[in-house]
Amino acid sequence: MGGRRQQESGPKKVKATALQIEVSLEDLYNGKEMEVPIERHRICGKCNGVGGSDPNAVKTCTGCKGKGMRTVMMQLGPGMYSQRTGPCDECGGKGQSIDPAKMCKDCKGKKIKKENKQLQVEIDKGAPNGERYTKHGEGDEVPEAEAGDVIIIIQEKKHKLFKRKGADLFMEKEITLIEALTGLDFVLTHLDGRKVRIQNKPGEVIKPESVFTCENLGMPFHKRTYQNGNLFITFKIKFPNTVDNKSADLLKSALTGQAAVAPAKGGKGGAAKKDEDAGGPVDETCELKTFSENHRNTDHRGGDQHDHHEDDEDEDEDGHHHGGQRVGCQQQ
Numbered sequence: 257m258g259g260r261r262q263q264e265s266g267p268k269k270v271k272a273t274a275l276q277i278e279v280s281l282e283d284l285y286n287g288k289e290m291e292v293p294i295e296r297h298r299i300c301g302k303c304n305g306v307g308g309s310d311p312n313a314v315k316t317c318t319g320c321k322g323k324g325m326r327t328v329m330m331q332l333g334p335g336m337y338s339q340r341t342g343p344c345d346e347c348g349g350k351g352q353s354i355d356p357a358k359m360c361k362d363c364k365g366k367k368i369k370k371e372n373k374q375l376q377v378e379i380d381k382g383a384p385n386g387e388r389y390t391k392h393g394e395g396d397e398v399p400e401a402e403a404g405d406v407i408i409i410i411q412e413k414k415h416k417l418f419k420r421k422g423a424d425l426f427m428e429k430e431i432t433l434i435e436a437l438t439g440l441d442f443v444l445t446h447l448d449g450r451k452v453r454i455q456n457k458p459g460e461v462i463k464p465e466s467v468f469t470c471e472n473l474g475m476p477f478h479k480r481t482y483q484n485g486n487l488f489i490t491f492k493i494k495f496p497n498t499v500d501n502k503s504a505d506l507l508k509s510a511l512t513g514q515a516a517v518a519p520a521k522g523g524k525g526g527a528a529k530k531d532e533d534a535g536g537p538v539d540e541t542c543e544l545k546t547f548s549e550n551h552r553n554t555d556h557r558g559g560d561q562h563d564h565h566e567d568d569e570d571e572d573e574d575g576h577h578h579g580g581q582r583v584g585c586q587q588q
């Protein structure tokens with residue numbers, strides 16, 4: 257029943273407080289001095305952590321000799337003892353008792369007080385998601401120990417336009433077919449508010465889902481802010497839903513440099529005629545339908561048999577082949 261060995265090297269330090277703060281991509285781009293509100297326990301300033309108006313008001317508990325914990329021997333039966341260690345009942349585990357008349361009114365003898373504080377944090381340009389800023393000694397305090405640190409962890413907020421990967425930015429841009437074919441010129445408002453004119457090379461065609469690089473329009477490099485990553489733009493092309501015959505002929509002549517074939521009376525334009533001529537007689541014609549999920553035949557026997565996929569293959573012979581529809585083309 258020897259007492260516990262106390263191993264203490266140097267002053268104790270209170271555990272650090274970790275705090276996550278959400279930071280916008282704009283603030284990570286530009287850098288920002290932020291005020292972070294925290295709630296912490298600090299040594300009571302009124303009694304300087306004594307707990308009473310004078311040091312004599314505080315007495316070491318005789319029951320536990322100030323340890324706060326007490327080991328009690330309990331007799332279970334003849335010659336049988338049990339040892340139990342628990343909080344001291346004389347001082348309520350505090351190890352001390354304070355004369356109620358001299359008890360500090362500010363902290364009510366607890367020696368520490370809760371307080372709110374605004375911590376200044378300098379978010380640097382290009383700081384990554386998850387970056388930690390340590391404010392030494394700004395956390396909780398208890399008597400006879402070093403105050404704990406506050407660790408502020410950056411959590412990058414989602415941005416409505418840009419996605420960030422490392423020092424690069426990604427965005428999608430919808431443009432019209434006309435822009436894709438004849439040239440693109442638009443103004444992008446960047447994360448620092450500056451307006452950047454984006455143009456492609458004259459004569460260059462932008463294809464659907466193609467990716468273009470805007471050099472140096474990415475995030476500032478962290479700790480090397482004189483350099484920037486790149487911005488990658490994926491283009492979505494907005495196609496017209498329909499093109500009438502006259503426009504089709506104009507487009508054709510514009511894109512091929514050939515004169516348009518005069519539209520056939522009451523029939524299709526020159527565009528369709530030309531292909532038929534080139535390919536010779538056809539065996540069938542298929543008109544495209546807009547894709548729908550129920551067009552799929554996910555089963556080898558046709559249709560969608562997902563309702564029965566847990567069953568054995570040879571089990572169902574009694575007409576469970578419903579579900580998916582097949583899209584057929586008409587035989588001519």
Ligand SMILES: [Zn+2]
Nearest residue numbers: 317320344347
């Ligand atoms: Zn005690």
Ligand SMILES: [Zn+2]
Nearest residue numbers: 300303360363
């Ligand atoms: Zn106090």
